[in-house]
Amino acid sequence: MRTNPERRQALIDAAIEVLAREGARGLTFRAVDAEAAVPAGTASNYFASRDDLFTQVGGRIYERLLPDEATITRHREGAQDETRYAELMHELVDRVAAFNSGYLALLELRLESTRRPELRAVLTKRIREDIDANIGYHATSGLPGDSTSVVLLYLALNWLIVERLTLPDIFTQQEIHELVDAAVRRSLNA
Amino acid sequence: MRTNPERRQALIDAAIEVLAREGARGLTFRAVDAEAAVPAGTASNYFASRDDLFTQVGGRIYERLLPDEATITRHREGAQDETRYAELMHELVDRVAAFNSGYLALLELRLESTRRPELRAVLTKRIREDIDANIGYHATSGLPGDSTSVVLLYLALNWLIVERLTLPDIFTQQEIHELVDAAVRRSLNA
DNA sequence: AACGTAGTACTACACATGGAGTGGTGTCAA
DNA sequence: TTGACACCACTCCATGTGTAGTACTACGTT
Numbered sequence: 015m016r017t018n019p020e021r022r023q024a025l026i027d028a029a030i031e032v033l034a035r036e037g038a039r040g041l042t043f044r045a046v047d048a049e050a051a052v053p054a055g056t057a058s059n060y061f062a063s064r065d066d067l068f069t070q071v072g073g074r075i076y077e078r079l080l081p082d083e084a085t086i087t088r089h090r091e092g093a094q095d096e097t098r099y100a101e102l103m104h105e106l107v108d109r110v111a112a113f114n115s116g117y118l119a120l121l122e123l124r125l126e127s128t129r130r131p132e133l134r135a136v137l138t139k140r141i142r143e144d145i146d147a148n149i150g151y152h153a154t155s156g157l158p159g160d161s162t163s164v165v166l167l168y169l170a171l172n173w174l175i176v177e178r179l180t181l182p183d184i185f186t187q188q189e190i191h192e193l194v195d196a197a198v199r200r201s202l203n204a
Numbered sequence: 205m206r207t208n209p210e211r212r213q214a215l216i217d218a219a220i221e222v223l224a225r226e227g228a229r230g231l232t233f234r235a236v237d238a239e240a241a242v243p244a245g246t247a248s249n250y251f252a253s254r255d256d257l258f259t260q261v262g263g264r265i266y267e268r269l270l271p272d273e274a275t276i277t278r279h280r281e282g283a284q285d286e287t288r289y290a291e292l293m294h295e296l297v298d299r300v301a302a303f304n305s306g307y308l309a310l311l312e313l314r315l316e317s318t319r320r321p322e323l324r325a326v327l328t329k330r331i332r333e334d335i336d337a338n339i340g341y342h343a344t345s346g347l348p349g350d351s352t353s354v355v356l357l358y359l360a361l362n363w364l365i366v367e368r369l370t371l372p373d374i375f376t377q378q379e380i381h382e383l384v385d386a387a388v389r390r391s392l393n394a
Numbered sequence: 395a396a397c398g399t400a401g402t403a404c405t406a407c408a409c410a411t412g413g414a415g416t417g418g419t420g421t422c423a424a
Numbered sequence: 425t426t427g428a429c430a431c432c433a434c435t436c437c438a439t440g441t442g443t444a445g446t447a448c449t450a451c452g453t454t
Contacts, residue, residue: 016401016402016403017401017402018401018402018403021402021403035319036229037227037228037229037315037316037319038227038229039226039227039228039229039230040229042439042440042441043440043441043442044439044440044441045440052403052404053403053404053405054404054405054406055403055404055405055406055441055442055443056403056404058441058442058443059402059403064441118315118318121311121315122315124366124370124371125227125308125311125312125315125370126227127370127371128308128369128370129225129227134371137371138371138373138374141371141374142373142374145374162382162383162386162390163390165383166360166383166386166387166390168363169359169360169361169363169364169367169383169387170356170359170360170363171359172363172366173358173359173360173362173363173366174359176314176362176363176366177359179318180314180315180317180318180324181314181317181324181327181328181331183328183332184328184331184332184335192352193352193355193356193359196352196356197356197359200352200353200356200390200391200392200393200394201390202390203390203393204390206428206429206430207428207429208428208429208430211429211430232412232413232414233413233414233415234412234413234414235413242430242431243430243431243432244413244431244432244433245414245415245416245430245431245432245433246430246431248414248415248416249429249430254414
């Protein structure tokens with residue numbers, strides 16, 4: 015088992031692209047090798063098994079979907095009202111759009127996790143942490159709404175993103191924008 | 205190309221199970237043959253190509269997820285208020301849970317549709333029709349809320365179902381129940 | 395400066411799996 | 425008798441895994 019961390023990371027990032035493009039079943043050692051432009055057999059040397067590969071990708075993918083520190087601190091400033099909340103959510107949707115393949119890969123992982131208990135455990139942990147972090151962030155931010163608002167927004171926006179990524183002709187850009195606004199507005203009404 | 209409609213249907217239904225269990229890439233003619241317990245090569249005779257198979261499954265799957273006539277007419281009776289609306293949505297979530305593999309197969313199809321334009325066209329059409337039908341049904345039902353409520357509920361509940369099917373430990377049954385209620389209540393507040 | 399060693403990159407191969415497509419035969423009913 | 429279909433068998437082909445073996449590079453030792 016090789017340990018070179020840059021190379022391992024490059025392989026995992028390549029795996030994310032493969033996942034998004036070819037689907038879970040298309041995530042093979044050889045496909046990762048090809049995507050990362052390394053010699054055939056390299057991924058075999060870095061991951062004990064396909065299961066191991068899936069699990070490591072599951073651990074990494076979520077990091078890449080989170081906002082960076084700069085974005086977070088930027089949003090801590092200014093009035094924390096409904097308008098700001100909406101901005102935050104628009105930013106979230108746009109951020110995911112900018113890392114399209116990452117979100118698609120996460121969906122593939124979710125589906126694959128119905129077949130791989132280890133992967134499911136990793137994803138469950140990460141996502142539960144993320145939801146709790148969002149609730150916690152919200153609680154200290156001074157933004158309006160309660161924890162249920164946060165979860166409802168999480169639900170609606172996630173599917174909105176799915177819709178946009180998988181069947182982009184269902185809603186127009188304009189409709190998506192309005193739906194985000196509406197979701198924020200209504201989820202705040204307890 | 206064979207035309208026996210019962211057999212074709214049986215093959216398509218088998219394909220749905222294969223999709224849910226093995227993923228999109230695992231949907232092969234041979235796997236369908238095995239699932240439908242027919243001799244190897246049968247699916248080859250019924251579908252011109254894998255693409256054709258995907259498209260036909262895409263056309264059929266959505267029918268099987270819709271409520272039957274009895275359920276619909278039953279819901280037309282009684283007071284059409286927020287409580288009734290919530291009942292309706294709980295029924296929707298339970299119905300999907302009862303046809304677990306159907307919903308998972310639909311998710312697989314959505315992801316596969318990023319690679320198959322023909323499938324994407326079929327799914328887009330079906331789903332757009334379903335959303336419009338829901339909006340239309342709502343408009344004539346006397347239920348509270350506007351068309352935006354309907355779409356917001358569609359978004360939130362879809363992801364709730366995804367969450368439950370793919371990572372069942374994220375939310376408890378109790379939380380899911382409460383989230384459905386909250387989603388109904390808040391989406392109605394314009 | 396020469397040498398040895400460890401870790402890794404790279405290559406090649408042996409082995410296995412699984413699926414597509416098709417041609418042919420048997421069967422049943424109009 | 426004929427046609428449609430179920431069923432079976434066989435060939436061809438593509439792809440992936442795992443691993444053994446070789447080459448390279450950096451580093452420490454004397």
